[in-house]
Amino acid sequence: MHMEPCVSIIIPVYQAEATLHRCLESVLNQEYTDLELILVDDGSQDGSGAVCDACALADSRVRVLHKENSGVSDSRNQAMSMARGRYLQFLDADDWITPNATRLLVRAAEENRCDLVVSDFYRVVGERVSPKGDIDEDGVLTREEYAAHMMENPADYYYGVLWNKLYRRDIIEEHHLRMDPKLSWCEDFLFNLEYIRHARRFFALQVPVYYYVKTKGSLVSQGINISRLVQTKLMLFEYYNQFYKTVLDEAEYEKRRLKVYRFLFDAAQDGMVSPGSTRLGNERMQVRSGALAGEGILFDWFRERKLLDYYLEPAAQKNDLTLAEARLLLHLSLFGAGTRKELSDFAGLPKRSLSVQLQRLSVRKLISAAETRMPDTREKQLKISFLPAAASVLAELQSALEDFEAARLSGFDKEQQDQFTRMSRRIQDNIRDVLQESRFKGRDVHDHL
Numbered sequence: 001m002h003m004e005p006c007v008s009i010i011i012p013v014y015q016a017e018a019t020l021h022r023c024l025e026s027v028l029n030q031e032y033t034d035l036e037l038i039l040v041d042d043g044s045q046d047g048s049g050a051v052c053d054a055c056a057l058a059d060s061r062v063r064v065l066h067k068e069n070s071g072v073s074d075s076r077n078q079a080m081s082m083a084r085g086r087y088l089q090f091l092d093a094d095d096w097i098t099p100n101a102t103r104l105l106v107r108a109a110e111e112n113r114c115d116l117v118v119s120d121f122y123r124v125v126g127e128r129v130s131p132k133g134d135i136d137e138d139g140v141l142t143r144e145e146y147a148a149h150m151m152e153n154p155a156d157y158y159y160g161v162l163w164n165k166l167y168r169r170d171i172i173e174e175h176h177l178r179m180d181p182k183l184s185w186c187e188d189f190l191f192n193l194e195y196i197r198h199a200r201r202f203f204a205l206q207v208p209v210y211y212y213v214k215t216k217g218s219l220v221s222q223g224i225n226i227s228r229l230v231q232t233k234l235m236l237f238e239y240y241n242q243f244y245k246t247v248l249d250e251a252e253y254e255k256r257r258l259k260v261y262r263f264l265f266d267a268a269q270d271g272m273v274s275p276g277s278t279r280l281g282n283e284r285m286q287v288r289s290g291a292l293a294g295e296g297i298l299f300d301w302f303r304e305r306k307l308l309d310y311y312l313e314p315a316a317q318k319n320d321l322t323l324a325e326a327r328l329l330l331h332l333s334l335f336g337a338g339t340r341k342e343l344s345d346f347a348g349l350p351k352r353s354l355s356v357q358l359q360r361l362s363v364r365k366l367i368s369a370a371e372t373r374m375p376d377t378r379e380k381q382l383k384i385s386f387l388p389a390a391a392s393v394l395a396e397l398q399s400a401l402e403d404f405e406a407a408r409l410s411g412f413d414k415e416q417q418d419q420f421t422r423m424s425r426r427i428q429d430n431i432r433d434v435l436q437e438s439r440f441k442g443r444d445v446h447d448h449l
Contacts, residue, residue, distance in 0.1 A: 004085065005084060007088075007106060008035070009091065013042060013044060016048050017051060019213075024039075026096035026097045026098075026099070027097065028059055031102075036062075036063060038083060039056075041065065042075045072179075077178045083169060085169060086169060088172065090165070094213050097210050109166055112140050115167075115199035118159070118203070121133070124214065133208070134156060134159075135206070141201075141202040147196065160186065160188055162192070311400040311403045325357055325360060326393075329367075333397070341379075367385065370383050
């Protein structure tokens, strides 16, 4: 019997031939494979329709709808009616997503039993990219808490768009939620307001998973009628006003009323690329093709380390850690106590770098480090204790380690996994035997001297 996909990913397509390949590849190369991709060709006159059809021929998860041009809202509505997934995810055809985007969104939704996941994203202008996100607190948010965040920046792209979110399709269908094709401005925001009214639990994924490319022109340059725009904005403001009267109690609403009124004057803001932006391609961990193709034990070690870094990276981003700090925390969780030299060797860090990172983790109140002189030696014993703030971080690092192990054994059946485990243990036993023997030989030589 055919199993329904977990996620339906919807992409409206109009005159997007130049960027469509990149967008489609980012979806079809997702680590998370339990998905369907619905492409709606909105009467494109370039080669976009042919690209969609070729994609459907190459991958059975792809479904294509060709229709006369009727706008992005109608395209999304028709795709929602076709969708079979438990969740809905939206992309624009000139943008793309990270390889782990859908996996992270689904995991956040299911582990936290959430109705809406909103993620951070990358803002791309030309060859520059910077991360963007507005919610700094961890954990599940209530509707009132999420609405309060949204009120701080009412027209921000972080809230007003579809593409950095994961929706539950049953909520959409139960309440007959659709885009308004008559609107040419803020139709995404209106859809989100309707959805939020019926959702209870929200989660902010503090990892950028979407690349938003600023290529769209202004409303005026797109030929939007100004008087119609003003009428639309007034209508939306009234809806927005009523939304907050519904979500907030009277006293809380009165306290926040001026922020609600700001919506009338705000335009949708996605922010400029910040001064701390990086060159596109440097924002995430990269591995050269030569290193991927190299043969031999050194290349194997390198690739395993990079694979672990790949899975540690989202946890590092979410917790505002460098990749090196996340890696050290994982080492510390395994290391226990020893000398600074032993920890430096174990973590593969120069002692100076180790000291700097230990200090930074201490300032963040994730660890406390104490040294005591060992009896009858000149060496100091380093003892690491984890503070309460580290608990959630360590849980995420452990989850990343499990993802790493699952990726290494992807495609193995149970018998192959057991066989691999037995062989790995034998290899490790051989390594231990050699190292143990060399350790005692070293002591013998020292004793004779």
